[in-house]
Amino acid sequence: MSKKRYRDDNCISVISRFKQDQLYRHKVSTSLAVYGIFAVIGGIKGQIGPAFLDLQIISNVGLDKGSWIVTSLYIGYTLGALTNGFLYHRCTGSVLFAVSSLCLSVIIAFIPWCREYSVMVTCHTAMGLVVGLIDAAGNAEIIRLWKTKSEAILVGLHVIFNAGGVISPVIIAPFLVRNVTEEMTTSVPRLTIKTLNLTVPNSNLSLLQNSSFSTTRGDEESRIYIPYSISSVFCILHCLCFIILYITEKQTKNIGNQTKNNQGNYSGLYSLNKQETDRLNGQAITNQVTVIYAEETDKNVTHDLSKYDFQIPRSLQLLGLVVMVTIAAMSNAIDFSFSTYLSSFCVEFLHWSKSMGSVITSLLFIMVVVGGTLSMLFTKCINSIVYIGVQVTMLLTALLLFLLSALFHLTAGIWLSAPLFGFAKSAIFPLVIAWTNQTFIRVSGRISSVFFVGAMGSCSVNLFMLASIMESMGKIWFCYVLTIESIVLIIFFIIAVILSQYVKHRRRQPVTSKQTDAEL
Known part of the structure; x- marks a missing residue:
């Protein structure tokens, strides 16, 4: 009997190690x-800004209609x-990412x-x-794979x-129509183009309306199809990568099934009860194998050993989710508004040149x-909640300094x-998502x-x-509004x-079966 138990234990260890290596x-x-x-x-999002004027020229529209190109995005x-x-x-x-990458390559x-224009x-x-x-699914996939260890990977x-957004404008710059603003100003007397609106003297309005955009400026032609085609090729390559991942994953599962059958027909290994587990090798092996198998096979099943979902009332989970989504939404709104209007604010209020903006x-x-990049290192040695606090404080400090x-x-x-x-704003959004996953509720696709x-x-x-307030009350209200929003943040x-402290306090309390049934 002892030899049989020893053989059974070895078989379980082989399968569990195989599953661990394959899962990693x-x-x-x-x-x-x-x-x-x-x-x-x-990179695709980063090239839209530099290509905006070329897109207007290609679709033969002015700034008013052209703004809807970005809005529609x-x-x-x-x-x-x-x-x-x-x-x-x-x-x-893998299938979701592969199909999305293929569709994106065609559109790009x-x-x-x-x-x-309508097309x-x-x-x-x-x-x-x-x-x-892709953005929402990618964040959910990283959290699903790495769970509580996902902070640094999510920040990365x-x-x-963002690195793709920094590099792409450099790549697309040589292929843009040059001096588009100068040509328009020459062909339409006293035409003034601003960042946020288009002002034309009444005497020249009919001239602008009768003039049409073309895809060329003299002997120069818009060639943004070259960088766009490069982006399309990269999308196709990543589509192939995800197809290979899908095939590899299926082959791994088939090999795992064959290994399991060859090691003694352990068809019921992944559904062992407590008595069977104690007979084979203790609860630890079962937990390990069950978690590995669940992570590989079903994204809907959560076999995490910490049962905080059952210890937190649904109302508290919902409240925590609302607060965390509000933090993420406000930080993203402040970030997007500041980066969008920074250049135009410096040009129009501080009278800088457009190149400086x-x-x-x-x-x-x-x-x-x-x-x-530094946040990936800091979160290894600093608590992520403390680091978020440091970042939101730096965010308020930066906006106050900008206002003064x-x-x-x-x-x-x-x-x-x-x-x-x-x-300051570099890692707030991903760390808030990871914080939500660790403390309040598991971050699924939904x-x-x-x-x-x-x-x-x-x-x-x-x-x-912001555009309405700046237009009606003055450009300086760009600073006032963002500073107030950072205080609310x-x-x-x-x-x-x-x-979060209240949730941690609830976790330390023993959970009775009646409490668990009531909360479920």
Whole structure:
């Protein structure tokens, strides 16, 4: 009997080690593939800004209609986050990413040839939908794979995304139509183009309306189809990567099944009860094998040994989720609004040149990448909640410094506060998602969609509100509004910390069967 038990224990150990090795390789390869597609979609979003004038020329529209090209992108982004909540649990992650990458490659390749304005807007809406789907699904996939160890990996995902956004404008610059603004000013007397609006003297309005855009400027032609085609090729390559991952995953499962059968027909290994487990080798092996098997086979099943979902009332989970989504949405709205209007504010209120406005915006995004990279290291030695507190405090400090520098026209203060803002906001959003997953509720595909819908919705509302306030009350209210929002952000952060401490206190209390049944 002892020999049989010894043989059974060895068989279980072989299978569990096999599953561990295969699971780890699957985690690493999937994470690298997700990192790659995030670099591509970050680059795609980053090239839209520099290509904006060329897109206007191609579709033969002015600034008023052209602004809807970018607006449609973020409308599609919100729809994509909603679509992820529906699709993520209904198909394999590799298949979802492969199909999304293939669709994105087709859309990206087609955009530079959209002569019709309606087709251009439709394509950008479709592109936003696919990018939003990949963005939300990628965050959920990283959390699913690494669970409580996902903070640094999740921050790295956003660093790669921002790095793509920094590199792509450099790649697309040689292929843009040059001096478009100068040509338009020459062909239309006294035409003035501003960042936020288009003002034309009444005497020249008919001339502008009768003039048409063309895809060329003299002997120069818009060649953005070249960088767009490069992005399309990268999407196809990542589609192939995810197809290979899917095939490899199926082969791994087949090999695992064969190994399991050859080691003694342990067909019921993954559903052992407590008595059978004690007879074979103790509860530890069963927990290990069950967790590994569940992670590989079903994204809907959570076999985490910590049962905090059952110890926290559903109402408290919902309250925590609302607070955390609010923090993520507000931080994203502040970030997006500041980076969008920074250049125009410096040009119109501080009377800087457009080149200086572009340089400070580029410096901000460079510091986002630097801050995100350092955050991956800092979160290894600093509690993530403490680090979020440091970042939101730095965010308020940067905005206060920016406000004072704008009021007193201190150029040095502007150059210091903008990079500080970029560093401060670099890791708030991914760390808030990881915080939610660890403390309040497991971040599934649907929960990830809630975060991204809230983030994109808040960005759209904040941009529209800021534009209206700046137009009616003055440009300086750009600083006032963002500073007030950062103070509100800190208040919500304090509320989230209090809720987290209360949740930890509940976990320390023993849970009776009656309490568990009532909360379920």
